[in-house]
Amino acid sequence: MSKKVLIIGAVALGPKAACRFKRLEPDSSVIMIDESEIISYGGCGIPYYISGDVSDARELQSTTFHMVRDPKFFQEAKGVEVLTRTRALQIDRAARKVLVQNVDTGEKKTLDYDKLVLATGSRPRKIPLPGSQLENVFTVSGLEEAVRIKETITKGAVGKAVVVGAGFIGLEMAEALTDLWGIETTVIEIAPQLLPGFVSQDMAAMVEQVMHDNDITCLTEEKVVEITGNGRVETVTTDKRKIQADLVIMAVGVQPNSELALEAGLQVSDTGAIVVDKYLRTSDPHIYAGGDCVEIENLVTGKPGYFPLGSMANRQGRVIGTNLAGGTDTFPGAVGSFVIKIFDHGVSGTGLSFESASKHGFDAIRAFVVQFDKSHFYPEKDLIILELCVEKNTGRVLGLQGLSTNGDSLKGRIDAVGVILPQKPTTKDISNLELAYSPPFNSAMDALNNLGHTAENIMLGRNVGIGPAEFARLWENRDKKDVLFLDCRDVENALEFLEKYPEKWRNIANESLEANLAKVPEAETIVLVCNTGGRSYESQLKLRKHGKDNTLNVYGGMKLLKKWGIDI
Incomplete structure (x- = not known):
């Protein structure tokens, strides 16, 4: 029997769920709605569009065979109807209807559904800051705003920029502004380190050194209190200094778009994220949710976690698409693996950092290894720095982070540990981890194996x-x-x-x-x-x-x- 599926949100999870469902049930109907004109794009590619590595914004919307994923594409190629510039106002769960409004005309209408998917994503966190409405003060809320940022830069009127926030987006945007455009850039972070909550303080110090080596000023433990200017931003004032700026990027994190779910009476956590089960169903069995708007289990801590990552939204979209068609696919949770490019370095991690482990109540130690990523006698090689976080008494591995100029080599090692973290591996598992070996790719005793050995020796009191x-x-x-x-x-x-x-x-x-x-x-x-x-x-x-x-x-x-x- 055919179904009517309505999907609110058409960036990452929504299109994946829609296309998966239509492949399984081609006779059913799917409607996607989104407030924006631009849909189905790779949001993680925005910094590379700003930097010029990606020359055209449409490339972030394109398929691998160079078709732009616009409403016409979804209608003709996927059989999915898309309503852009359309905002969902209210969910009537009893009648299974959603009241929507055209953003441009104000016209309202009601859409029926048998199954509803909330792919509402997240939005940049805003801080109540005087001057945040001045011209040339931006967040990185989507591709449309990214286009406006790049247009501002290409006019040649930006000589100095300030990035507020030193998370993934903040650092990537700082690199984008500096590397190609030569803009004098300052990063301001209220926490005592860069990438707070993601890497250890020691790893953050190494990242900061990379930023410094590339002429970016990083100010930690500093709070922005005001942005000033005559119509357009001119100065950023912190609790310690004043900084001239022609452009400001606000990158202080994101928060889930869960208001629609909350107003409909769906269960929402204290953190503001929608609560879902392992099938990605909300507290209403006819409504699914995933991506940046939901909370899932952290498979290291066993507690609820929030993981606003594009790759995760796509994988969850497939699960939802399967289950819309009557399947029983599951998404058990995540360990939070990440990788970012910082100039010529890759920074990557999985699980908990040393400080995060302590905050979650673990009695943790950490071990460092610095080793070539290939055999020492191989002519082309890079140093790889790895930090393993381990529970002291049990040897259970809680997390791994690293930094290297060979980001691919680093990512491979992080992924190797990330996939086994849910099984609660120990240092012995890392010591004996089987990895493919050839001198152009690694050492016979890989850096990961040596990291396991080092952690064991520290735990046993041999390496003090x-x-x-x-x-x-x-x-x-x-x-x-x-x-x-x-x-x-x-x-x-x-x-x-x-x-x-x-x-x-x-x-x-x-x-x-x-x-x-x-x-x-x-x-x-x-x-x-x-x-x-x-x-x-x-x-x-x-x-x-x-x-x-x-x-x-x-x-x-x-x-x-x-x-x-x-x-x-």
Whole structure:
């Protein structure tokens, strides 16, 4: 028996659900409505349209065979009717009707449904800020606004820009403004780090160093209090300074569009997201919802989570399309895997960061590995930095993050762990993770395997050390403490520091340590350093064997410290 399906929202989840359902039930009817004129586009591609990597906005709407996904395309190619510039005003669940209004004419009418899909998405979070209505103050709410931003830039009147918010969109937009257009850009973040809630503080410091190396100023723990200008933005005022700006991008996160569901009496969580079951049904069995407007289970914490990610909306759309046709497909939840491009670096993660794990009540530790992404003898290779977050007593892996100039190589490793996170893997699972091997692609003992080994050694108390933040504090206070730094590399690597800091920096190569135990300096604390933390760990074991338990190994070594931004 044919059905009438109505879908509210036509960007990501809506079109996927509509097309999947029509393939399964071609005799049923589907109507999609959306407030905007532009529909079915890749929103995650907006920063690359702004930057010029994507030259035409229509490319974000195009299929792989270069057809624009507009209402005509959906009608003719998919058998789906689309009403653009149409706003849903009210859901009558008892009668299964939705009152809609044409945005341009104000005309109202009622649409019937057998099944309803809420694909209402999210909207940029707005903060009550004086001056936010000035010209050239934008959010990144959709492709139409992205076109206006790019038009503003191409007029040549933007020399300085401020991005408020250092999440994914904020950093990607900052790169877009700087890289191609050469706009002097400042990022302001109220939290104490970039990418708050997504990466650890140490990983965020490395991201900030990448931004700094590309001439972007990042101001953390700073609050914007006012935007001023004579009709058009001229100045952004924070609680610490004034910054000149010709353009402002507000990127302070998103919030779910759930008002329509709430007014209809559907269950909505305290966070404002629509509550759905594993079949993506709302509290009304005739209404489905997915994408940025819903809350699903965080498969690491077991608690409700909010994951406004485009890839997830598309996968959920397929589940809903199947179930509209009578299927029983499920979407169990997510671990929150992500990857973003920051200039020539990729930043990626899955699960919980160290700080997030602590907030969720886990007693967590973390381990760092700095290693080439390919075999060390292969001529073309990049360093990959990985940080594993682990539950201390059980060894359960809670999350993984990384940074590398080879983003594809990094993403592959993050994905390898992300897919097993729901099964609650331990460090031993990471140590023994089977990965395809060939020198042009990785090492025989992959960086992930070594990361598992490192985490195990830290858990068992064999590898006792410090991360870059702790090293920075020790280094800054080195003259006030009884601490010495023992360089476990060859003398050629250590020479510069021996000459600069003869009172604090010493050198005994790890391979000759056993023969030179008498030369090991006396101090309350000896900090062991090498390039990546491996040789210094071996030195720690040797010194411990001879009764010296006052050592700290620098996790990730000098390469991690340099990436973190420490200038010794």
